[in-house]
Amino acid sequence: MTRRPGYPTYGKRFIGNTNTTEVHDLDNEKIGPNECQIDEIIQAGHAATFEPDTLAQAHSEGYDNCSFCIGGSTR
Numbered sequence: 130m131t132r133r134p135g136y137p138t139y140g141k142r143f144i145g146n147t148n149t150t151e152v153h154d155l156d157n158e159k160i161g162p163n164e165c166q167i168d169e170i171i172q173a174g175h176a177a178t179f180e181p182d183t184l185a186q187a188h189s190e191g192y193d194n195c196s197f198c199i200g201g202s203t204r
């Protein structure tokens with residue numbers, strides 16, 4: 130899978146889960162069971178984007194790395 134155009138992710142690379150405050154890198158999305166679950170995040174209405182679309186911006190908003198697509202989780 131990859132970036133998704135249109136609402137609510139608009140083709141952005143970094144997508145936050147507002148429920149878990151984890152950030153995912155859609156250019157490295159992992160689609161196994163219990164991995165990124167991007168479609169589930171979107172369907173649950175928990176997808177957030179960042180402006181600018183960078184990992185640093187996600188961190189500045191309090192998001193932690195997904196251990197599957199980014200790694201280096203601090204939780």
Ligand SMILES: [Zn+2]
Nearest residue numbers: 153165195198
């Ligand atoms: Zn992920």
